Amino acid sequence: MSEGKRIISMSHGSGGKLSHELITGLFLKKLNNPILAQLEDSAFIQIGDLPLVFTTDSYVVKPIFFPGGDIGKLAVYGTVNDISVMGARPLFISCGFIIEEGMDYTLLEKIVDSISAAAEKARVKIVTGDTKVVERGSGDGLFINTSGIGIIENGVHLGIGNIKVGDKIILSGTLGDHGIAVLSCREGFNFQSEIVSDSAPLWDMVSGMLKISRKIRFMRDPTRGGLGTLLNEVALGSSFCVMIEEAQLPVREDVRSLCEIIGIDPIYVANEGKLVAIVAPDDAEAVLKVMKGYPEGIEARLIGEITEEHKGKVCLATMVGGLRIIDMFVGDQLPRIC
Amino acid sequence: MSEGKRIISMSHGSGGKLSHELITGLFLKKLNNPILAQLEDSAFIQIGDLPLVFTTDSYVVKPIFFPGGDIGKLAVYGTVNDISVMGARPLFISCGFIIEEGMDYTLLEKIVDSISAAAEKARVKIVTGDTKVVERGSGDGLFINTSGIGIIENGVHLGIGNIKVGDKIILSGTLGDHGIAVLSCREGFNFQSEIVSDSAPLWDMVSGMLKISRKIRFMRDPTRGGLGTLLNEVALGSSFCVMIEEAQLPVREDVRSLCEIIGIDPIYVANEGKLVAIVAPDDAEAVLKVMKGYPEGIEARLIGEITEEHKGKVCLATMVGGLRIIDMFVGDQLPRIC
Numbered sequence: 001m002s003e004g005k006r007i008i009s010m011s012h013g014s015g016g017k018l019s020h021e022l023i024t025g026l027f028l029k030k031l032n033n034p035i036l037a038q039l040e041d042s043a044f045i046q047i048g049d050l051p052l053v054f055t056t057d058s059y060v061v062k063p064i065f066f067p068g069g070d071i072g073k074l075a076v077y078g079t080v081n082d083i084s085v086m087g088a089r090p091l092f093i094s095c096g097f098i099i100e101e102g103m104d105y106t107l108l109e110k111i112v113d114s115i116s117a118a119a120e121k122a123r124v125k126i127v128t129g130d131t132k133v134v135e136r137g138s139g140d141g142l143f144i145n146t147s148g149i150g151i152i153e154n155g156v157h158l159g160i161g162n163i164k165v166g167d168k169i170i171l172s173g174t175l176g177d178h179g180i181a182v183l184s185c186r187e188g189f190n191f192q193s194e195i196v197s198d199s200a201p202l203w204d205m206v207s208g209m210l211k212i213s214r215k216i217r218f219m220r221d222p223t224r225g226g227l228g229t230l231l232n233e234v235a236l237g238s239s240f241c242v243m244i245e246e247a248q249l250p251v252r253e254d255v256r257s258l259c260e261i262i263g264i265d266p267i268y269v270a271n272e273g274k275l276v277a278i279v280a281p282d283d284a285e286a287v288l289k290v291m292k293g294y295p296e297g298i299e300a301r302l303i304g305e306i307t308e309e310h311k312g313k314v315c316l317a318t319m320v321g322g323l324r325i326i327d328m329f330v331g332d333q334l335p336r337i338c
Numbered sequence: 339m340s341e342g343k344r345i346i347s348m349s350h351g352s353g354g355k356l357s358h359e360l361i362t363g364l365f366l367k368k369l370n371n372p373i374l375a376q377l378e379d380s381a382f383i384q385i386g387d388l389p390l391v392f393t394t395d396s397y398v399v400k401p402i403f404f405p406g407g408d409i410g411k412l413a414v415y416g417t418v419n420d421i422s423v424m425g426a427r428p429l430f431i432s433c434g435f436i437i438e439e440g441m442d443y444t445l446l447e448k449i450v451d452s453i454s455a456a457a458e459k460a461r462v463k464i465v466t467g468d469t470k471v472v473e474r475g476s477g478d479g480l481f482i483n484t485s486g487i488g489i490i491e492n493g494v495h496l497g498i499g500n501i502k503v504g505d506k507i508i509l510s511g512t513l514g515d516h517g518i519a520v521l522s523c524r525e526g527f528n529f530q531s532e533i534v535s536d537s538a539p540l541w542d543m544v545s546g547m548l549k550i551s552r553k554i555r556f557m558r559d560p561t562r563g564g565l566g567t568l569l570n571e572v573a574l575g576s577s578f579c580v581m582i583e584e585a586q587l588p589v590r591e592d593v594r595s596l597c598e599i600i601g602i603d604p605i606y607v608a609n610e611g612k613l614v615a616i617v618a619p620d621d622a623e624a625v626l627k628v629m630k631g632y633p634e635g636i637e638a639r640l641i642g643e644i645t646e647e648h649k650g651k652v653c654l655a656t657m658v659g660g661l662r663i664i665d666m667f668v669g670d671q672l673p674r675i676c
Contacts, residue, residue, distance in 0.1 A: 006443035013471025027467055030450045035465040043465035045430050047489060048388050056432035056485055060470045092383050094394035096483045105344035112368045127373040127381035129365055132398045133351025138478035145434045147394055147485035151385060
């Protein structure tokens, strides 16, 4: 660390190493409490006898419309998914808008239409909201915060602490579609095969998975920072080794090509309609089969397992027979994709 | 409305007439559901047997440090107060940061310290958070969203629908301190008597009020848009007349002077540690007495009552014996004060 003035950089918002340092070194340290310290996608909050979860996310995606979605759809599904991967049914959502002066009213109308449609599809109610306007040049079109509340039913308890050696790792579908769709649109890349965001609500599939198995240990959606970041969080949080097989990682051919051109590993690219489930070995096949029955899980597959070899590390068994450590990435590969 | 392209203006975020039109004409219309439609400071959400409230607010105050507070303190107390005025005990808060690239890390640390101290004072837990970074020039230092959950105890039910003719209107203290403190700081006005924000958590006082009376009909805090906007919401929502006496409106002398100089009526200026309570006439004196026992209510007083004369209107009995209609204001008198 230099002796000079420390400033916030784009990398602090990337989901990578600096984001992690900001969260643990500043927010966790100063706002210390055991619920926040769990660093799950949503906070467990017991109120009376009710096991609830509570989560928040701000959306600053640029541009606000992109192939397969827009900031409104993303804001609803993103928060719904953060609730769902806790094994909780999404119930209520809040919506806070920060609008830049001069925004076209008809675009805002389109976004609100999209929010409305997404809330209906995800069967959540938007019950409270807020609108702020900032001067031209003090914002960037539109930022949206959504917070959400869900309820855990049937005594489900998911968390990194449940993970055991031998557990199987399931990924619900292809990697990087969302991040590359936004990037392509923003940078004006032209590709014959149009890549669209995978933004989708996951509760229906999660609900089906929870019905078939009581041995799902943990779930999370690989959004900002992608699968690579998620698996590192699992390795760090569980203190086990996360061993995955490169040959099993599904990446669309056009996504892979574009990643190669721009020098990004798809393992770090954001997804908005995917999840990783870590499941006891005897239930893994059954869970996988259920997932394949949902549109969001058609391409689900086993990608690896929890081992003891390199504790706290993510190891990729490469297709040429080597073993590569997948670290948290440093830098800001793909800013503002959510 | 002109035939040209409609755009979002600063007035859409002012809390005045255009804000109201944006909320009812766009958000309520498209996201229509009965909970949102109540337009209270927090949404009532019944989960199982638990009567909860849920609220959200984004904070874009400029500058982020001002006399008597900062954006962090404001973000915690603002959301805590939106819960409290529903008669609900604040429990859990979320915190979403949108940071502009280049922000001084030590300033962010100070804000997080302030959030931590405010949460402790208000006895709420910050249980979930999110951080986004936007490029230099795409934000303005720091925006914070806080959402919050509270619980209603002892079957309290407050709401505009409870208001009856003859009810008394109590205001907890002086008008306009917060808005003028922020404005003075932003515009570099120098005054001998420094005006400081009234930002403060109100739950302790509210809790005391609820203990002494079961006949508090409604409470709300006069933030953006001030007392004038709040009373118009009451008049519109109840369809009665809100009659207040100018002589009873407490305004600090230095706040009044500055308002005169810049041509703003203090009745429209934001407060961040004040509330209005509408109480049945037989309990009004007792509630007032309790309020005066708290630091936040020392200057509480009766300012008027609910009548039938001019339905849906707010009337001010002036000190010279006239009657003036207080409308919702049009324009953006004081942008970015919260």
